[in-house]
Every structure is written in C-alpha cells, then in structure tokens.
Amino acid sequence: QVQLVESGGGLVQAGGSLRLSCAASGDTFSKYAVEWFRQAPGKEREFVVRISASGGSTLYADSVKGRFTISRDNAKSTVYLQMNSLKPEDTAVYYCAAGPSYSMDYWGKGTLVTVSS
Numbered sequence: 001q002v003q004l005v006e007s008g009g010g011l012v013q014a015g016g017s018l019r020l021s022c023a024a025s026g027d028t029f030s031k032y033a034v035e036w037f038r039q040a041p042g043k044e045r046e047f048v049v050r051i052s053a054s055g056g057s058t059l060y061a062d063s064v065k066g067r068f069t070i071s072r073d074n075a076k077s078t079v080y081l082q083m084n085s086l087k088p089e090d091t092a093v094y095y096c097a098a099g100p101s102y103s104m105d106y107w108g109k110g111t112l113v114t115v116s117s
Contacts, residue, residue, distance in 0.1 A: 009111030022096030038092035
C-alpha cells in the first residue's frame with residue numbers, strides 16, 4: 001500500500017511557474033512508477049507525464065512537452081513536477097498516481113492549479 005499526497009498547487013499568472021510535489025508513504029517508493037494526471041472543469045482526466053521507478057525514463061504528453069519537467073527523489077519518497085510557462089489551459093486539478101508497472105494502483109486526492117490570463 002502506498003499513500004500519496006500532492007502539494008504545491010495555487011494561483012499563478014500565465015507565463016509563471018509552479019512546482020508540484022507528490023509525497024509517498026507506506027511501501028517502498030522506489031518500486032513504483034509515478035504518473036501525473038489532470039482534470040480541468042467539465043473535462044475528462046488526462047495523462048500529463050510519467051516517470052519510471054528508477055527515474056531513468058520519462059514520458060510527456062505533447063501538451064506539456066518542453067514546459068513541464070518531472071523528477072523524483074526516492075530517498076525522500078517524493079516526485080516533483082516543475083511547471084513552467086504556464087497557460088490558462090493548464091488550469092486543472094493535478095493528481096499523482098503510482099503503480100508497479102503501467103497500472104496506477106494508488107492515487108492522491110489532487111491539488112488545484114489555476115492559471116490566470
């Protein structure tokens with residue numbers, strides 16, 4: 001079992017930056033890949049980015065490629081999402097999820113990111 005808690009959301013102007021954190025507790029965090037998803041008001045949840053258990057492999061959605069950077073510190077059981085050049089369309093609740101493979105078995109409750117124009 002893994003418990004995930006997201007933090008770092010808030011209100012930022014377009015062009016600004018935020019860093020989200022996903023802190024894990026419970027099982028050995030380094031066994032799990034982590035993904036970030038987001039859900040904007042009235043829209044379906046969408047994939048944002050994935051990082052492998054070791055941190056050696058990442059995959060980004062085209063919509064955030066070049067602007068967002070995912071990283072992890074397994075010693076701190078934390079994954080970070082650095083978001084730069086934010087756009088109003090990035091406004092959403094951001095969720096982190098973890099799983100031993102490609103199935104995300106554990107989810108956090110989300111953190112709200114609001115980007116004003």
